[in-house]
Amino acid sequence: MAASGKSALLRHKDLQRAWCNPPGWGRLAAVNHSIIGRRFILTALAFFAIGGLLAMLLRAQLATSRSAFVGPEIYNQFFTMHGTVMMFLFAIPLFEGLAMYLLPKMLGSRDMAFPRLSAYGYWCYVLGGSILVVALAIGYAPDSGWFMYTPLSSKPYTPGINSDVWLIGITFVEISAISAAVEIAVSILRIRTGGMSLQRLPIFAWYMLVTAFMILVGFPPLILGSILLEVERAFGWPFFDPTRGGDPLLWQHLFWMFGHPEVYIIFLPAAGAISTILPVLSRQRLIGYSWLVASIIALGFISFGLWVHHMFTTGLPHLSLAFFSAASLLVVIPTSVQIFSWLATLVMGRPQLKLPMLYILGFFFVFVMGGLTGVMVGVVPFDWQAHDTHFVVAHLHYVLVGGFVFPMLAAAYYWLPRFTGRQAQHRLGLVAFWLIFLGFHGTFFLMHLTGLRGMPRRIFTYPVEMNWDVLNLISSMGSFVMAAGFALFVVDIILQLRFAPRSCRNPWQADTLEWTVPGPVPLYNFAALPHIRSRYPLKAQSGLALKLATGDGYLPEVRHGWMETLSVDMVSGRPDQIVLLPKPTYLPFFAALATAVFFLGALFKIYGLALAGLATAMTLFLVWAWHSGLQRDYGALPAGLGLSLPLHAETERPPAWWAMAFTLVADGTMFASLLFGGIFLLVVTPGEVQPAIASGAAMWLDIVIIGLLAGAVFAMRRTVRAVATPAPRQRLIGIAFVQQLLAAALLVYLIRAAPDAKAHAVHALSTAMLWYLALHVMVALVMTGFTIARGRCGYISATRSAEPRILLLWYTYVALAGLIGLALLRLISPVAP
């Protein structure tokens, strides 16, 4: 059905009708990636303004000695909120938004894999961020520093609500990070256009893929740590309290297992933008694509072996220090591979000094300096000197502003014509660049010196005798110059949005697919999806944009009002499914509101309300899931270019299967962190610990639970095999349900029989482990009930077998976690049978 006689305009009208989005309040129902991506970006910029304002206040306070602008309480809130807002509410959401907006256009698809999930993540981000900002406005903001060290952040030292705001608000926001990561990983691996094999993936997609996996593995330790700390604060379970067998260092470990990778999670997308922009502006293809991909993967892994370098001064054994020092120096290699690839591309090409390029040069300069000071503090004896001084503040801003803000500004100017459909204009932008660049060095270069002169970070004032006044005053003046630069950037963007003339489609002569999308961007991106034959489709396949507009490609027709895109084989890029995308819906918005009720209930200790919120959210998720899938088989449908493909609901592994698999990666890391906590406490806990499980409950209970969970897996496997025949299938799922129900009951019994979790950290950890398992079994129960109902209503058939398969993944995970978790409990608290 390729290139049927229909005109481009008619095709556009058809697609427009299927993809339209309601106006007015209907905007709350939007799920389209362009809309959600744009919202993420704008919201992140708003948070950047808030974080920047706080930075200005910090600098105003530090400008002179014995300043009386704000007192220590307020100063503490300001720097904590500055760090928190910048890291969690600005940097991460900004690149998530950029990825959501760009990836489908680069990969030749019409949306991300799970548009409703994007929308849900967005609302979680906005609502969670609002909790923090409201707390700041009314003076109850967190004040223990952005890494919330215990015992400072524990109940005895921070009795107010401040720490709870952080723990609960940030955990809420993290939902959006995890959901975006799942979404990005599945979309890059599966939701591409035909012919886009792995080796033809735009380099930006590789960066985002690795970043997504890093989020899946990097964030769960923090989420776990936050939950444990909140439980300690709210219910007195002493995970981090040394007087009852806990250990504050456990928090530091959990935090930095997240915190160090976080720096790379922020850096990689920025580097991805550079690897995309720099070759285009150098009129030279990126040199060393494969090496670059390998070094991104290496960087992703190695960055998880570094966290202890934030704890060099905690009195760890020499050997640990040496280990982590070695790993810290090792990251230099993959980072250098990237830098050399960029330099080679620059040197081999014919670079044009356009504004994005100027920002990239700024990045080089700043980031390399940050890297040098990074090597300095990576060396243990130097770190012992510089630790917790303004030297570190300088270093971290060279890395973060250099490694993230500058590349993102380059990206902003590079992709602005893509967002607006207007020409890029660079007059004001140039002035803004120099203000930012010079202001930046004015602010932060001098902080190296104040740091070496011994000025600690996080002090609200200092005596005049220290002779830090001049440096600090210049620093503060620099920061105001930089702020003026950012303000000018905003003005520039607004002016360009309003007044710049229309742009041609591919102003930079770029070679990635996003530049074939017409501007202003239609919600469906492509009238037909291209077949790709090169990594540089725009160069290799001339006239592509025109062909697509006339329907010469995949999925050129609208049928049944469906919104369709392709799913491909991960490696070869051969199309294998037609994915039906969801229509706009209010469900994500209301689900996020219900989730907010849960978190607010927890914050204000109204646990009934919290549970009601949770139940509502769960119900909405089920409604949401119910609206997916099909009640009948359609068989293979024409997909354009002579191809016929099944709908995703009629395959064994639709995108949702992968989403479950990747979610379990994140869940598994959370579980591993819990295990780590158990072993850590076991190793450091002095003296005897009483048995964690009441002696009445003997070993055989564990065995029964594990047996039940394993039996359920077995029943589910047979369900999958018997999926074509409704009666045995429904019976087998029923059996699995009963087994899970019994396992849940026994786990609850174990929890009730366990000794008082408040008495000792090991008890607290054991009980937490039991709760972890029990909750997972309960979720299994809900999902099983759901699947039984789905089977009754005809959503499951021989071809539509994905739902039991997805459930099987969960079952298998729960059984494994049960085995390992219960074994750990025996290990940390042996009980005589």
Next chain:
Amino acid sequence: MINWRQVSSSPFGLLVGFLVWASAFASIYAAVSLGCAMGWQGVTLGVITLQQLAPFLLLPLHIAILTAILFSAWRIARARHTPGFLLTLHGITAAFALAATLWTSAPLLLASNCGVTPTLVKGEQLEPERSGSSAPH
């Protein structure tokens, strides 16, 4: 047994090399820390202590696995005309991982065991080169 042909033609195969690195890093680090906490350097087995034995068993094991991965990638590549993108990448990551494993294990040779720098243990009595039963931090 693992089918390397299959592993090397899946995108997840790219993770294998560094997963081995991660395992080496984590297990050696854990063994050494546990040893310090449990006083393994007191347990002698012939010429070496238990504390020394654990890492010197773990390291060669991981190196052997990585070498095997590299070797199989090389064999598969030789059997084809062109190695192909994924296999090349597989080889590069495994080689990176091998180098990384060697580098991050180097401290085993250099650092003194279990010692803590005394001045850094704040608020505690200074006892240089603590080792033995309680955890050193």
